[in-house]
Amino acid sequence: MGKLGHCHKAYQILVGGVFFSWRGFILAGDSKHIVVVGAGITGLAAAWELTRTGPGIEVTVCDGAPRPGGVLQSEKIGEYLVEHSADMFSCEPEGAIELCRQLGIDGELLCTHEVQDKAFVGFGDQIAAVPKGFSLMVPALEGPIRDWPFLSAEGKQRLLDEVNIRPRASDGQDDEDFRSFAVRRFGLEAFEKLIQPLVSGIYTADPKRLSMRATLGRFLDMEREHGSLIGAMQASRGAGGDASASGARYGLFRGPAGGFGELVSALHDRLATTCCFRLETAIESVARSGDRWCVVPMATGQVPIECDGVILATPARVAGGLLGGTEFGELTSELGGIEAASSAIVTMGIARADLQLDFSGFGIIYPHVDGGQVIAISFASNKFTGRAPEGKLLLRVFIGGALQGELVDLSDEELVKIAIGQLDRSLGYEGTPEFTRVVRWKDSMPQYHLGHVAKVDRIEGLVGEVDGLELAGKSYRGVGIPACVQSGVAAAQRVMAW
Numbered sequence: 001m002g003k004l005g006h007c008h009k010a011y012q013i014l015v016g017g018v019f020f021s022w023r024g025f026i027l028a029g030d031s032k033h034i035v036v037v038g039a040g041i042t043g044l045a046a047a048w049e050l051t052r053t054g055p056g057i058e059v060t061v062c063d064g065a066p067r068p069g070g071v072l073q074s075e076k077i078g079e080y081l082v083e084h085s086a087d088m089f090s091c092e093p094e095g096a097i098e099l100c101r102q103l104g105i106d107g108e109l110l111c112t113h114e115v116q117d118k119a120f121v122g123f124g125d126q127i128a129a130v131p132k133g134f135s136l137m138v139p140a141l142e143g144p145i146r147d148w149p150f151l152s153a154e155g156k157q158r159l160l161d162e163v164n165i166r167p168r169a170s171d172g173q174d175d176e177d178f179r180s181f182a183v184r185r186f187g188l189e190a191f192e193k194l195i196q197p198l199v200s201g202i203y204t205a206d207p208k209r210l211s212m213r214a215t216l217g218r219f220l221d222m223e224r225e226h227g228s229l230i231g232a233m234q235a236s237r238g239a240g241g242d243a244s245a246s247g248a249r250y251g252l253f254r255g256p257a258g259g260f261g262e263l264v265s266a267l268h269d270r271l272a273t274t275c276c277f278r279l280e281t282a283i284e285s286v287a288r289s290g291d292r293w294c295v296v297p298m299a300t301g302q303v304p305i306e307c308d309g310v311i312l313a314t315p316a317r318v319a320g321g322l323l324g325g326t327e328f329g330e331l332t333s334e335l336g337g338i339e340a341a342s343s344a345i346v347t348m349g350i351a352r353a354d355l356q357l358d359f360s361g362f363g364i365i366y367p368h369v370d371g372g373q374v375i376a377i378s379f380a381s382n383k384f385t386g387r388a389p390e391g392k393l394l395l396r397v398f399i400g401g402a403l404q405g406e407l408v409d410l411s412d413e414e415l416v417k418i419a420i421g422q423l424d425r426s427l428g429y430e431g432t433p434e435f436t437r438v439v440r441w442k443d444s445m446p447q448y449h450l451g452h453v454a455k456v457d458r459i460e461g462l463v464g465e466v467d468g469l470e471l472a473g474k475s476y477r478g479v480g481i482p483a484c485v486q487s488g489v490a491a492a493q494r495v496m497a498w
């Protein structure tokens with residue numbers, strides 16, 4: 001590049017056409033300037049990879065928000081530590097744990113409490129633990145299914161008969177919607193009362209539109225390879241799999257001791273010495289300018305940034321809007337087709353003694369067929385230490401999602417009332433919360449609809465034809481934090497290779 005970018009760093013001096021940075025290394029005269037749009041965990045991971053492995057690359061990170069982290073936000077309320085979105089991440093795939101290792105903070109991560117690691121289903125005013133050995137869809141043990149209170153005898157039999165249900169005829173289709181797949185394999189009742197809430201708790205999706213291939217593709221493969229999912233589970237048990245593991249494999253999950261805000265700060269602090277952050281800089285458009293790129297902020301007073309490459313780490317629809325115009329018409333229209341759902345979280349601190357039932361578990365999920373307004377109640381303080389003071393519980397109540405998105409627009413008071421009503425119905429709550437907080441996440445949960453994988457393949461094909469442009473983030477190949485980190489890292493590596 002050979003000239004100062006728009007972000008003039010005080011610690012760089014220009015001597016004889018090359019940069020010397022205060023860290024002592026030389027930024028070559030032909031170094032490149034890459035702009036990352038979006039400072040969520042994806043954009044931060046991309047910037048980290050660029051600066052970690054590509055010394056000499058000048059990196060600018062722009063975000064419309066006043067602080068980095070995107071949806072990852074933690075807040076200390078008295079002695080409570082509140083997460084406003086994600087509260088844990090999986091060690092598989094390895095993206096997030098590897099990032100923590102690189103930052104030197106992996107030793108500070110907490111494991112989940114083993115004794116509490118059960119999920120419950122709530123139906124009417126009853127709750128029951130997810131049957132032992134039941135993993136998202138597949139029962140590994142017959143006894144716990146026979147004992148489960150919410151399924152009729154016919155429903156249980158149909159669920160267990162999955163092993164005798166013939167696989168779908170191969171008609172060249174590699175995808176199926178989640179509802180059709182689960183009902184076909186396990187029957188309507190097990191789908192409605194057990195499988196739908198377990199999966200919706202993760203994807204907040206409409207089961208009739210959710211793509212199996214994009215979210216639960218391994219189950220499609222199990223059917224194809226073994227004829228049935230129970231058969232596949234039995235084969236894996238024969239090969240040393242654990243039949244008693246149920247629900248999510250909580251042993252794989254970790255949470256930063258100080259909350260995700262701590263992870264974001266660690267990353268931001270390290271990056272602040274090597275790249276330029278332009279927060280409160282919402283971007284309006286990104287366009288080619290000769291063989292370079294021009295990133296244009298929305299605010300009229302903010303100068304456009306010229307650069308050699310751009311990584312768009314925003315939600316897909318935003319990325320489509322930024323590219324706008326006719327040059328990228330097909331790409332823009334594909335990106336615009338990736339929808340997102342909204343949800344609200346009511347967080348409360350309550351006295352444990354105010355619950356009539358002494359609840360020990362990570363949370364309660366509610367089947368849509370139960371007709372309630374709550375997707376799930378998560379017991380944050382049962383998952384990790386340090387989330388609530390002694391004798392108190394920290395709860396997060398999830399409302400909305402793809403099936404009831406309109407609830408997100410209710411007032412704070414109405415949402416708190418729904419949350420407390422559900423808590424009372426399930427566990428008998430008589431008290432006044434020590435505090436309540438309502439956070440709304442509008443259009444924040446990408447929806448991987450039927451055909452999503454093929455759509456992302458097309459998007460990647462189109463992006464691959466454009467020099468210096470990369471897309472990354474939750475909208476494409478995984479919404480979880482590890483997948484987002486990996487997508488940011490991969491985008492950085494591609495842009496550097498280019």
Ligand SMILES: Cc1cc2nc3c(=O)[nH]c(=O)nc-3n(C[C@H](O)[C@H](O)[C@H](O)COP(=O)(O)OP(=O)(O)OC[C@H]3O[C@@H](n4cnc5c(N)ncnc54)[C@H](O)[C@@H]3O)c2cc1C
Nearest residue numbers: 038040041042063064070071085086087283473474480481
């Ligand atoms: C309520 C909730 C709970 C979750 N729980 C978990 C969990 O427990 N575990 C887990 O692994 N995952 C969880 N997730 C998913 C995970 O947290 C997210 O998918 C991930 O953090 C998304 O990161 P991202 O950087 O791709 O997107 P985001 O965090 O959405 O960041 C995108 C960034 O782009 C910026 N931006 C948008 N438009 C512009 C523009 N025009 N100009 C400049 N900047 C712009 C935004 O301000 C934002 O900072 C949860 C998500 C939600 C919403």
